[in-house]
């Protein structure tokens with residue numbers, strides 16, 4: 001398996017920061033260490049060619065979680081100890097619940113998660129993960145051989161990967177959109193699961209936008225072009241956090257225009273309801289989102305973003321949600337309509 005590749009083993013020791021190390025190609029979405037990121041797609045494709053296939057039953061135990069008639073198949077490598085397998089099952093239950101909370105059910109009728117140990121001595125309990133879009137969708141985690149349930153729950157990677165499943169994305173083109181969705185929702189899922197506080201959630205989003213603004217790899221270049229060239233030339237933070245801006249902007253506008261009755265969760269759930277078994281391009285997705293939700297929002301924002309040459313200002317959105325900034329620290333207002341909408345984003349509750 002891939003994690004036995006010597007160069008991957010040595011490279012995956014690097015520490016990771018939130019949302020800092022994901023890749024996209026035509027088959028799969030992958031997350032790896034920052035050091036690995038520098039090797040770019042050619043090495044990734046070399047190392048992982050052919051990995052998008054099936055789980056090997058002989059090397060893993062299989063069990064099913066069934067909720068609301070939807071099935072999650074869990075494949076856990078037999079190379080884990082019995083104790084670690086128990087930890088993994090408890091953790092997978094937890095993160096699967098965090099995904100379930102967005103729509104009230106999982107996005108697909110049947111999906112899979114597989115977990116394999118990595119021999120790398122990383123401080124990160126989940127140094128590597130990737131999403132395979134197909135029939136069924138499969139999320140593949142490579143974890144430390146030993147980790148506590150608490151350590152696994154605190155690792156943001158899993159929330160990021162599961163968030164990718166919220167849309168029926170075909171897995172290539174407009175990477176900023178898919179990565180932005182995952183970067184936005186990874187924080188929401190953690191806050192709604194109680195892994196981080198609401199304050200931490202808005203701080204992490206703020207820190208992400210700052211990293212995006214500090215990423216000068218594609219200064220003056222339109223996002224669409226930067227997104228296309230990202231795997232070869234970097235600029236990951238600009239691309240990811242421009243996308244996260246898109247989803248924050250859309251979520252805030254939906255809530256503000258409806259007085260809190262309508263949300264991005266609901267808008268995406270409608271898309272999921274009609275098209276979860278399809279593999280749509282981003283252009284198709286934004287068009288359907290507007291049609292299904294009877295709004296004029298997603299396409300217009302899409303046009304704005306693909307032509308943007310840096311991350312648009314997030315401060316006005318923060319201010320409209322009752323978030324002030326003080327020397328790089330977010331300050332949450334406790335009352336007012338903006339504060340109420342903001343709290344609802346973090347809690348998942350609506351009017």
Ligand SMILES: [Zn+2]
Pocket residue numbers: 022023029030031160161164178179182
């Ligand atoms: Zn991602």
